[in-house]
Structure formats: structure tokens, C-alpha cells
Amino acid sequence: MNNQEKLLIINDQIQEIINKAKTLENNYDDLISKVHPSYRESALNLTHYLAFRSFDIDELQDRLKNMGLPDLANTEGHVMRSLLAVKTIINHLSGNPVIEKQKDVISIKKSEKLLRKNSKQLFGYKSRKRQTRIMVTLPSSAAEDYNLVKRLIHLGMNSARINCAHDGPEIWAKMITNIDRANNALQKNCKVMMDLGGPKLRTGSLKPGPKVIHINPQRDKLGKITKPAKIWIAPPDIPPPDDSADAIIPVSELLIEKIKRGNIIRFTDSRNKKCKIIIEKKQAKGKWGVCNDSAYITTGTELILTKVKETGEEKNYVGELLPIEQFITLHTGDKLILHSDQRPGEPAQYDENGKLLQHAHVSCTLTGIFKYIKKGEPVFFDDGKIEGIIGKADEDALLINIIYARNTGSKLKADKGINLPDSDLNVSGLTEKDKKDLEFVAVNADTVNFSFVNDENDVQQLMDELSKYETSLGIILKIETKKGFKNLPRILLKAMQSFPIGVMIARGDLAIETGWKNFASIQEEILRICEAAHIPDVWATQVLDNLAKKGVPTRSEITDAAMSQRAECVMLNKGIYIEKAVKLLDKILRRMQRFQKKKETILPKLDDAEKLQISHDTFDIH
Numbered sequence: 001m002n003n004q005e006k007l008l009i010i011n012d013q014i015q016e017i018i019n020k021a022k023t024l025e026n027n028y029d030d031l032i033s034k035v036h037p038s039y040r041e042s043a044l045n046l047t048h049y050l051a052f053r054s055f056d057i058d059e060l061q062d063r064l065k066n067m068g069l070p071d072l073a074n075t076e077g078h079v080m081r082s083l084l085a086v087k088t089i090i091n092h093l094s095g096n097p098v099i100e101k102q103k104d105v106i107s108i109k110k111s112e113k114l115l116r117k118n119s120k121q122l123f124g125y126k127s128r129k130r131q132t133r134i135m136v137t138l139p140s141s142a143a144e145d146y147n148l149v150k151r152l153i154h155l156g157m158n159s160a161r162i163n164c165a166h167d168g169p170e171i172w173a174k175m176i177t178n179i180d181r182a183n184n185a186l187q188k189n190c191k192v193m194m195d196l197g198g199p200k201l202r203t204g205s206l207k208p209g210p211k212v213i214h215i216n217p218q219r220d221k222l223g224k225i226t227k228p229a230k231i232w233i234a235p236p237d238i239p240p241p242d243d244s245a246d247a248i249i250p251v252s253e254l255l256i257e258k259i260k261r262g263n264i265i266r267f268t269d270s271r272n273k274k275c276k277i278i279i280e281k282k283q284a285k286g287k288w289g290v291c292n293d294s295a296y297i298t299t300g301t302e303l304i305l306t307k308v309k310e311t312g313e314e315k316n317y318v319g320e321l322l323p324i325e326q327f328i329t330l331h332t333g334d335k336l337i338l339h340s341d342q343r344p345g346e347p348a349q350y351d352e353n354g355k356l357l358q359h360a361h362v363s364c365t366l367t368g369i370f371k372y373i374k375k376g377e378p379v380f381f382d383d384g385k386i387e388g389i390i391g392k393a394d395e396d397a398l399l400i401n402i403i404y405a406r407n408t409g410s411k412l413k414a415d416k417g418i419n420l421p422d423s424d425l426n427v428s429g430l431t432e433k434d435k436k437d438l439e440f441v442a443v444n445a446d447t448v449n450f451s452f453v454n455d456e457n458d459v460q461q462l463m464d465e466l467s468k469y470e471t472s473l474g475i476i477l478k479i480e481t482k483k484g485f486k487n488l489p490r491i492l493l494k495a496m497q498s499f500p501i502g503v504m505i506a507r508g509d510l511a512i513e514t515g516w517k518n519f520a521s522i523q524e525e526i527l528r529i530c531e532a533a534h535i536p537d538v539w540a541t542q543v544l545d546n547l548a549k550k551g552v553p554t555r556s557e558i559t560d561a562a563m564s565q566r567a568e569c570v571m572l573n574k575g576i577y578i579e580k581a582v583k584l585l586d587k588i589l590r591r592m593q594r595f596q597k598k599k600e601t602i603l604p605k606l607d608d609a610e611k612l613q614i615s616h617d618t619f620d621i622h
Helices: 003-027 037-053 058-066 076-093 108-123 146-155 169-186 253-258 367-372 432-444 456-466 482-486 488-495 507-514 516-532 545-550 555-566 578-592
Strands: 133-137 159-163 191-195 212-215 225-227 229-234 247-250 264-268 274-283 286-291 295-298 302-306 313-317 328-330 335-339 356-358 360-363 378-381 386-393 397-404 410-412 447-450 474-479 501-506 537-540 569-572
Touching: 003 037, 003 058, 003 076, 037 076, 037 108, 037 488, 037 516, 076 108, 076 516, 108 133, 108 474, 108 501, 133 578, 146 159, 146 169, 146 578, 159 169, 169 191, 169 432, 191 432, 212 247, 229 274, 253 302, 328 360, 432 447, 432 456, 447 456, 456 488, 474 488, 482 488, 482 507, 482 516, 488 501, 488 516, 501 507, 501 516, 507 516, 516 537, 537 555, 545 555, 545 578, 555 569, 555 578, 569 578
Parallel strands: 133 159, 133 569, 159 191, 191 447, 229 247, 335 360, 447 474, 474 501, 501 537, 537 569
Antiparallel strands: 212 295, 229 286, 264 274, 264 302, 274 286, 302 313, 328 410, 335 397, 378 386, 386 397
8 A cells, every 4th residue: 555545545534524523513502602702712622532531442542553644642621623734634645735724623722722711710810930729628627727828828739628527617617718818818819619529428426435445555566666656635625736736635714724744643543553744845725745755535534634834733533524436447348338328337246255236337328319220239337447248128127248358357437438330320520518608609719619510400400599699709620520511521521600610529439439449540531531622620639638637658659759740730739848849849840841832741951861860860850
């Protein structure tokens, strides 16, 4: 086959794609005609991209590469222009110098401009020298700690995320006040993003355990103390300012006023062991102490404060403790009953001879789903840590056969996620609580993050609810189910009736729902579909999570953070080292934008390459 024949085959294949794109334009004109004017060209390009991807184009790309022609990679944002450009080249190579043209075709430059504009409308201004925005989930302490909010914005937080599943309007309002105050002080424009909780499917409560605190300092293998336990001592209504407390002891306000730095609190624990806590510092309305003793403290334990100048000694008592958090330990081969009534769950019960009397059982938060679940369907608990198969299903209970757990047993606690990826649950993305929360969100936030979007009807429900308010609220659609991924194009075309919109790749639930082996490619497809629609996306779930919570990143986290630069925004979750995480992510994103632009690889100059050496010193970020 000569080159002219090869060119003719390529030309015919490209023309077939163009014809299909025009057909889809006509087929979905009713959806395209309803989108916001800002999205008109983007909606057309999305249909062109879907037409392009409806073909198996591997062979076409190989033919293009073998002829030295553009291989149509990275064409998501400007599909028709790229197809016409290749046809134009073929025309010239075939001796027919015709330039292929068509109205309403987006150029590469226009495509990039649209995505930048849409990102700016949704997320606000980007940081200096960084294209990708950073969204940070605020802890509850951000309501009282203005300096924390100010530091986060200074370090590079572009959007502050407030999760409506926690706290309430009073706390949210204080957070927003601190954001506005910090914006004014720093002359920044950090946006307020508020997450609607959505229909969370979680485990219900468990029977309470004993009311006891276990103080347990870290020890090495020889039993020597390597790190004392950190104790927060405060009145019952004063929580610790961060997550670093190993134990919390509630005491009276009178005792707190008398405790000074360097004082010692002595007590005898429930095993009659004499122990002590050394007070290190005051913070807010409580005190921090350290303890080198392993101890069990119960409600009413006598506390003796020494080194008090006035009396030399002061006695007080531990206040009412919360019951210790219980859990169910599950092994492969066990059975678990998931029931619809809300009685507290408990572990399996055995008689004195070890004979099983009752299977472990727990309730769930969405009782109306049982009628949609069938025998043989898979179920996952706690982000996939425990896997089961439905052995028996009725409208009152599910009997679940556990097919995967840790060898030593996996702990299932209250309020842990449940995923039923193959069950058609028919659950709406907007709950009654969400509708109530929208009263606050519509007035006070810049953007609403909409959870568990499964189809265009969910989007319509949100838009109908928002129509009750005078608001120009941005919308971010959280894609976290198999159904949501499948319906993404229709979801986008419906949401594009509003402006601005974005997509959050909720990678935790989505990975479980779609299967670990499928998730990498599914994540990739969401990025591509969003780029075709010029819709900005958020790379979310566990980005630098180990760093934010423990202060040290894992190697895989660094790679993940580097890959996140392909999105328009990256979300960090809360943690005691969140400032450190924001600082590192800012550096990674600024550095990586020298090497990639969306999916497109950039090849910056390698210093000393002609000397057979490689150096990246030029790209250091300070």
C-alpha cells in the first residue's frame, strides 16, 4: 500500500468521526440548546468528543504516527479543530490544498481560555506562580482560631471547604467571618466552599462500652517510654484545639483555674496503681499535660493537684466520662447482620463453651434501601477494609458473609461507610438535611459541593431547590458512585444550565464503587470528559493525608500529589499538620507545572544534557 492509499484511509476514518459528531449535535440539540450561554461552545465540543471516543481509534492513531502526522492525542478541549487540521494536512499532502473550516469550532487557544475562565469563576484567582488551586477542609477549630485561617490563606489555600456534615450554622458563620477577615488582611480572595452531606450510608451506633480512659504512652520493644501520653485537661464542654490529644480528662472550671505550668496531678487508677500527670502549658481554656504511666481512669477518680502555693494540695474529681468507643471484630468467614431498626449493634455472642449464640449485628443510616438489595451482591465497609457478599436479603435485615478482612481481624466501628456498588439503591443526592443546610449555604457560600450525584435528575433537584433563593452559587458535582460515572456526560449537560460548575473526583468512595482495578482508568476518563466540556475538576480524597495527620508523607503520596497537578484544584483534608501539607503541596504543584500541562507532557531544558548529565536545579521552588 503506497502513501496516497494510506492517506485516503486515514481521511475516510476522520470524515466518519466528523459525520458522527454532527449526528450527535442534532440528536442532543435539546440538551445543548438549554445550557448557559457561557457553555454553548463547550457543550458542542463535549458531544464532538463523545463521538470521537465512540470509535476505537487505536489503529487510526498508529496510522497517523507512522505517517508522521498528529496522532489526535490531547484533543479533548478542541476536538473538531484537531480533526479538521489533520484533514487539511492530508489535503495538502494529496495535492489538494484545501483548508477545512467549520463554524463554531473551538481553537486550542480558545479551549484553554475557556477552561481558565471557568476555573476563575468557580475557584477565584489562582496563586502567584501556581496554576492549580488548593482547597483545604477547615477543622471546627477554625471557627475560633483566626490565625490558623490566616496562615492557611497565606500559605496558599485558595478555597476553604466547610463540611455541613459537621457542626452547624453558628460555627460555620464564625469560620466564614475568619475567612473574610483574613482575606481583607492579606488582600486575598479565598473562596468559601460548603459540602452538603448527602445520603450517607454508614453503620449505626454500637452498644456503649465502659466509661474509662486508657492512658497509654508509647514504648519501644523493651518497654521503655519513647513518648509520653499527651493529655488534654479542661471543662467538659471545651474540646482540645487539635487532634494531638491521646486522652481527654474532663474536670471542673475551678480546678482549671488553679492548675499552673509545672504542677503535678496525682491519682490512683482503677487498678490501684499510683500515677501522675505533669502540666506543661495552657492553651485556650484548658491545660496540656504529659503522663509516663499506663493508666485507666474512670468517672469520679480523685485527682490531687500538688505544688499549689496557697494550700500545697488541692483535691478534685474526674467528671463524667464518655463510654469507650466499641467495635465489632470481623474475620473472613464470619457473618454479620445489617438490620434496619436502630437498636445498637454488638459483637457476636458466645456461650461459655464457645458456641455461637448470636451473629454480630449493626444497623445502617439509610433504612429504606433494603428493598433494593439482592442476594449475591457485594458490600464493603470502612473504605473497603472489610468485604462481604449478601447471603440473604429482606426488607428488615441483610445477612452478610464476610469474604475479606485482615488476618488478625478487622474492626468495624459506628459511623463507618458502607458501599453497595452493584445495588441499584434509588437514593437521591439531596436529603431533607441538605435542603435545610442550603438555607445557610445559598446566602453565605461561594460554591456548594453536591454529594452523591447519580444522574441528571439529582442535578435538577438541586437546581430547583436553589431557585428558591436569590443566589449566584457555583456548583461542584461530587462523582463518587458507579452510576454517577456512567451518567457523567448527561449530568454535565444538565448542570451546564447553571454557571459556574465543576466536578469533584471523590476518589475514596469512587474507587470502592467501581473496583480498585478499574479506578485508575475511570479517574482518567473523568479528567478527559471534564476537559472536553471545559469544566474544572477537583482532585480529592487523601491527598498528602499521612502528612496532614502524622507530619510525614509517604512516597506514594508525593507521586499522587504530583499527578494532581493535572486537575484545576486539589483538595486537602484536615489534620494537625495541615499547614505543613499546604506548604508542600504548593511547592509540588508549582514544580510539576514545568513538566506537565493537564495530560500534555512538557519537556523543559535539561541543564548539562550535552555533557551526558542531568540537572533539575533550574526548577527548584523556594
